[in-house]
Amino acid sequence: MSDQEQHQVFVGIDTHADTHHVAIITDYGKPLTDQEFSATSTGYRAIVEFITAHGDVGGVGIEGTGTYGAELTRILRQAGISVTEVNRPNRQQRRLHGKSDPLDAYQAARSVLAGTSTAVPKAKDGPVECLRVLRAGRASALKARTATINQIRDILVSATDEIRAKYRGIPTVPMITTMARSRPAGHLADPDYVTARVLKTLALRYQLLTIEIDAATESLQEILDSYAPLLCDLPGVGTDVASQLLVTVGDNKQRINNEAQFAALAGVAPVPASSGKSTRHRLSRGGDRHANSALHHIVLVRMGTDSRTKDYVDKRTAEGRSKREIMRCLKRYVAREVYRQITNPVPAPTFTDIRPLRHELGMTLQHAAEHLHQWPSYLSRLERGRTRNDALLSQYRQLLEDHGPSAARCTADSRSLLRCEP
Structure with missing residues (x-):
């Protein structure tokens, strides 16, 4: 058995429109070989044969898995080879050691070996x-x-x-x-x-x-x-927002392990910015800005229509928080809710029985709104499924059940509002 076969190898690939450069190193970082291949079907098959001929492949790092390296990523995964997405080389390293396709490919292989590149590329097959x-x-x-x-x-x-x-x-x-x-x-x-x-x-x-x-x-x-039929059940989530959030996650949901990773991916995870006696967090400027924009849209909609969000905004405003800080916190909460709905969908509670039950009891929206301390228009949207508020819906249903036996004794006043007799 040769020395190459005794060691596990790691591969780095620098992708371009017409060519891909492949570099192979051992499991202790020694460069073995590198070669350039054409970005064609024949070239992709040659790459698979080239990297598997040098030993057991411990991992492949590809720069540009969503663009020039998308097809190569699919072929390597079909061959049972683990693929990791690699960011572009560090600028400081480029200034010190220069830049070329072989250097970038070797740098990608070393990042996989060192464990600094762990991102799982999107499957792009669903x-x-x-x-x-x-x-x-x-x-x-x-x-x-x-x-x-x-x-x-x-x-x-x-x-x-x-x-x-x-x-x-x-x-x-x-x-x-x-x-x-x-x-x-x-x-x-x-x-x-x-x-x-x-x-x-x-x-x-x-x-x-x-x-x-x-x-x-x-x-x-x-x-x-x-x-994902249940994703649009969340308040403020429409077709455009839901599709963008799913695109951010990808076809292989398992590549994001928890909701904290999803928040970081969407650019809403608070970043520590403490120094000395100051302890604070700042707004994250990383992640997918399109997903961040989608979460921002959800927050804006909820701040105008959702009672829970309005109560939260009033509470944090009274504490002296600025609108920007409040929205940053809300986006973090929304990211948690969206991630759970994507990975473990929970259907919205049924609402179709609320309005018929209210009509059967002879109760007006105004009367229900006074008991629940809500606007009648908001309850109307809740009855028609135009907004989602599980807690309020449960309170509304309980109100109707409690008023069932005494509803028959209700009489109309001069303004057609029902007031229950004592």
């Missing part, structure tokens, strides 16, 4: 990858539609009053419909005709982009309904 691709197409369509309507408004600003008068005071959607149905007539030397024709073209583009966005949204919702 419905979450479909969500990611759909979101990418939808995002570009949204950006193009925004640019289109901005261009329409810019053209109208400098257009003649004859054209501007046709669309003055009309909301966006009716204005687009009117422009798309217009029939400009004239010749190319007439500025009014050219302006009207371009406006019609832009309006048609806006409508096509809207159809594309709606189709992508429907596809996203269809995947969510089959893959």
Whole structure:
């Protein structure tokens, strides 16, 4: 048995669009060999044969598992080889030792051997990858539609009053419909005709982009309904937010071990910033900023509609906390709730029996709201499933059950409100 076969080997791969550079080291860090391969199917098979020919593979570190190294990562995992995502080399090391493809590949192998790179790459082989691709197409369509309507408004600003008068005071959607149905007539030397024709073209583009966005949204919702139907039960979580959070986690949920790791991945884990006698934490600026934005959206929605969140905001405001600090704490709590719903889905309690039971008892929303100290509009949303508050729903159901025997003795007053007789 040769010396190479007696030791476990570790592999580092520096990926590029056309080529991948592979470096192999022993389990005690000695460089063995390195070689460049083409980024093709033949090259991928050659890479697998190359690294397995030098001994038992203890791990492979790949730089760019989500981009240039995505296909190679899939093939290595299918071959039963453990793959780790490696960040780009340290800048200080690059300044001291320079940069080249072999150096980057060896650095990736050493990071796997030392255990400094432990991130498990996303599988990219399931419905979450479909969500990611759909979101990418939808995002570009949204950006193009925004640019289109901005261009329409810019053209109208400098257009003649004859054209501007046709669309003055009309909301966006009716204005687009009117422009798309217009029939400009004239010749190319007439500025009014050219302006009207371009406006019609832009309006048609806006409508096509809207159809594309709606189709992508429907596809996203269809995947969510089959893959994670309970995630949208959380307050403030819609199609766009739910799909982004799932994309952040990936198809292989087991790569995130606990909710603290998910919070760090989403950039909402508080970072210690203590020094001397000062003990404090600061806002994390790392992680997936798109996931951070999704959590921020949930917090904003809950601060306006969710009673629990409103009570928490009032409590922390009274303690002297700023709005930014309060939202940072809320995002951490929301991250915990979202992670648990993704990994261990809990269905929302049934709400369809609440409104019929209230009608059967002859109780008005105002009467129930007075007992529960809530706004009637919020209880109405709760009855229709437009918002989720498990604790309040339980209190509401208990209220209806308690008022069941005495509801028959309720009489209406002059304002059609029911007051129970003593």
